[in-house]
Amino acid sequence: MTETATTTLQVRLDPRSKHIVAQAAKLRHVGLSDYVRLVLVPTANREVEQAKSQVLQMTADEQERFWLALQATAKPTKAQQRLGKIMQGDP
Numbered sequence: 132m133t134e135t136a137t138t139t140l141q142v143r144l145d146p147r148s149k150h151i152v153a154q155a156a157k158l159r160h161v162g163l164s165d166y167v168r169l170v171l172v173p174t175a176n177r178e179v180e181q182a183k184s185q186v187l188q189m190t191a192d193e194q195e196r197f198w199l200a201l202q203a204t205a206k207p208t209k210a211q212q213r214l215g216k217i218m219q220g221d222p
Contacts, residue, residue, distance in 0.1 A: 140167075152167070155170075
């Protein structure tokens, strides 16, 4: 059983993004609005549930960027450098 749409959501897209979304809708044999509902609502539900459980789900690209950020050497801030000098006995 499907629910009847009762509210409106307007979204502005650049022409390329709209074309891609329209192509995806055509591949599923649904209209643009139906496609947006089919993709957007489950994605939003998943994100809300993840936030509630404090579990983060990342795409492969996001995982790679996160991993690279963890592997990068952190450069101390000026405040951290000053603190380091103080801790080493340098005023």
